[in-house]
Amino acid sequence: MKLGKRYGILLAAVMLLLAGCGSAREEASDQELLLGFSQIGSESAWRIGNTKDIEEQAAAYGISLMLENANQKQENQIDAIRRFIAYKVDVIAFSPIVEEGWDNVLREAKEAGIPVILVDRDISTETEGLTTCLIGADFYAEGVMAGEYLLRKADALGLEQVNIVEITGTENSTPMRQRQAGFLDAIAGDERMHILESIDGDFLKSRGAECMRYLLETYGEDIDVVYSHNDEMTLGALPEIENAGFTPGSDMIIISIDGGQEAIDVLKSGRINCVVECTPKLGKELMETALKLQAGEPVDALIHPTEAIFTDETDPQSIGPRGY
């Protein structure tokens, strides 16, 4: 793992502490906020943009950041949170890869008196009150926006039957569950809409390609719509669609979520029809919330950023640089 300079120094301080050379934390400035953040991994442009934003905002707010990348493994996130507790950080934040399985480690954080902020994704716990708040997108609303776009598109094209394949994000993660639920609720009751199959693409480009290959082999030209839960999987699926002899954007309606630069460029080229925005820029809210918690002030239980939708219904050429 590549260690940041600051984290390298912190790690050295922990080692000194373990070697019995006095408390590194007590020697550090009492005023400075130390935030431990466990990131899921680097699976997408969204995730990389989110990590960068959190690093930049921590620096802008003068907050010391212990950042750990879990490389897509929940057990790595649990280990990271335990290290943050051992190091006595002021505030812990993490983006949970899946919703279940956090009760024990969060009880440990609570017993240590360290407040926990959820970033990006939600959790489901048996015990209430283990976290203070959630800063993240409204994934259900994103799914609804995607579904409503499809209803408008089907009307505009005069389609009588719409066969949909869905490539979903990581199983049991909040965006996977809610992007699916919002989309299904939006199209429910419209008899033109048929889901041929939903398949787990794990938010990865390589899996998006694999899933699309399988879907094309199984359903071929019956596929009218590809609804993909993130840009990476969409970008993996597009070449497969082309290799199978179809033109994405016209032979098949392509709907994606995130709104990273690469997908927006493809939308501009006409090979994607709709991209629902999901902003990775959660760092500012995270820093402000962490400072409030350190000061013992109340925080909002739920903070959703405002999000847009980019489609072929208006001229996509005017969409500005995305920054991720």
Ligand code: GYE
């Ligand atoms: O859509 C995807 C990423 O949780 C909102 O995770 C995030 C999702 C995002 O890997 O690209």
